[in-house]
Amino acid sequence: MTTIVYLNGVFLPQEEAQISVMDRGFLFGDGVYEVIPVYDQQPFRLHEHLARLQSSLDGIRLVNPHRVDEWENLIAQVIARTAWKDQGVYLQVTRGTGPRDHAFPAQVKPTVFILPMALTPPSAEAVEKGVNAITATDTRWSRCDLKVTSLLPNVMLRQLSVDADCAETLLLRDGELIEGSVSSVFIVVAGVLRAVPKSNLMLPGITYDVVLELARAAAIEHEIRPVSETELRHADEIWITSSTKEVLAVTRLDGNDVGSGRPGPLFRRMHALYQTYKHSVMRRKAEA
Ligand code: PDD
Numbered sequence: 001m002t003t004i005v006y007l008n009g010v011f012l013p014q015e016e017a018q019i020s021v022m023d024r025g026f027l028f029g030d031g032v033y034e035v036i037p038v039y040d041q042q043p044f045r046l047h048e049h050l051a052r053l054q055s056s057l058d059g060i061r062l063v064n065p066h067r068v069d070e071w072e073n074l075i076a077q078v079i080a081r082t083a084w085k086d087q088g089v090y091l092q093v094t095r096g097t098g099p100r101d102h103a104f105p106a107q108v109k110p111t112v113f114i115l116p117m118a119l120t121p122p123s124a125e126a127v128e129k130g131v132n133a134i135t136a137t138d139t140r141w142s143r144c145d146l147k148v149t150s151l152l153p154n155v156m157l158r159q160l161s162v163d164a165d166c167a168e169t170l171l172l173r174d175g176e177l178i179e180g181s182v183s184s185v186f187i188v189v190a191g192v193l194r195a196v197p198k199s200n201l202m203l204p205g206i207t208y209d210v211v212l213e214l215a216r217a218a219a220i221e222h223e224i225r226p227v228s229e230t231e232l233r234h235a236d237e238i239w240i241t242s243s244t245k246e247v248l249a250v251t252r253l254d255g256n257d258v259g260s261g262r263p264g265p266l267f268r269r270m271h272a273l274y275q276t277y278k279h280s281v282m283r284r285k286a287e288a
Contacts, residue, residue, distance in 0.1 A: 004081040006074055006114040011081060014115070023111055025094030028102070029150025031111070032056035033092040036075065037119060037243045039278060040085050042285045043075060044243075048206045052147060053091070055204075059146040062095055065110045074114060082116045088244055090115040092149060122248055127271060130251030130263045131167035133240070135229075136160050138171035138178050138201070145200050157181040168240050168250070170232070173201060177227040180240050184208040185227075188237035188266045193222035207241040214273045220266065237264035247274050 003014040024030035034053050037044045050068050057064050066074070075089055091114045098105030140153040158181040161169040169181040177196055179185050184205035187194045193215055198204050215222045232238070236259040238250040247270055249263035263271075 001083055003116060004078070005116070006078055006112070008112055011077065017113070019111055019113075020097045022097040022100070023094055024096060024098060024105075025092065025111060025149055027100055028095075029148065029152070030060070031092055031094030031149040032060060032062070032147055033090065033149050034147060035117075035243050036089045036091070038079055038084075038087045038089055039282050040286065041079050042282050043079070043089065044278065044281065045206050045210070046072065046075070048209065049243075052204065052206065053093075056146045056148065057093065059143060060095075060148065061104070062093065062108070062110060065093060065112055078114045078116050084116070084118060086119045086121070088117045088119040090117055094149065119244060122245055126167070126248060128263070130249035130258075130267075131240075132165070132252040133168045133170050133180070133238070133250045134161050134164050134166050134254050135170045135172055135232075136181075138173040140171075142200055144178070144202050145198070145204060147203060154181045167248070170238075170240075170250075170253070172229050172232075175229050177229065177232045178202050179205075180242075183240040183242040183245060186211065186239040186241065187227055187232060187235035188239075188264060189231065189235055191221065191236075191266065193220055193266060193270075194227055194231075194235075195222065195224045196227055197224050205241060207243055207246065210274070210277070211239075211241055211247060211270060214270065214277060218269070218273055220269070235259070237267050239267055239270070246278075247271050 004011050005014045005017050007017045034049045036049045050071055054064055078089060094111040096109045096111050136157055157169045168183055170185055171178045177185060179202040238258050239247055240250060241247050249267040251258050251261055
């Protein structure tokens, strides 16, 4: 079935969607994006994703081309044009076209693109057995809190884990854990869940917030403070989280078992809490 995308005011087949070679997204990676999971045709945490989009736009000094209700409407229309019940809606805003000059063009007409993507939840095996990860030095810039399309360092870092037959690369900077190349990271030490505090060096993950909210609601002991490389390497459990992976346990890091080498008890609890929460939100929305 043809994928229908949205590009600058028009819904059209993906093969027919075209942008100018002078688009600053293409020339400079001058744009921002979001990936919004959709379950049973209902976007999950949409307002939070749109709020982060606004921060990213503010961060690159680009005026939001749409109000929240307009975004909601466009996203709903993209979802309505796909057959998938579950999907990931990718949306991207670039600073539009202009002469190839690093400085912003005088008149900016942003390029707005929305692409529905198949959402493949982690396999039962990945949830049951966990996944392997490696570590690498974080080579990104100092505004990793912005979700920008210039992702070359993330691409290179993620590829390191593909080359090592692993699911993710965990990033270390000055002896501290930051996040993954495409995910947020949590550890568990002696039954206590630990999250790295948000900063300019990491993306404020929407799933990161969900996990901490669920931990709070379930009275799971947790703390938000920096995680050293040594603490990471000796953690009882390591989790990665994202809108597309939800919550997954890392059971081998750089070839060594994490804890028992099996997903730990707190992971199992959080995974169940997450699934219950997700389904309850979707049910409430469908009934509304
Ligand atoms: N990435 N950190 C980085 C660097 C990420 O790229 C992502 C997600 C996350 C998790 O954020 P969230 O929980 O809001 O998905 C953390 C998306 C899925 C992507 O780039 O495709």
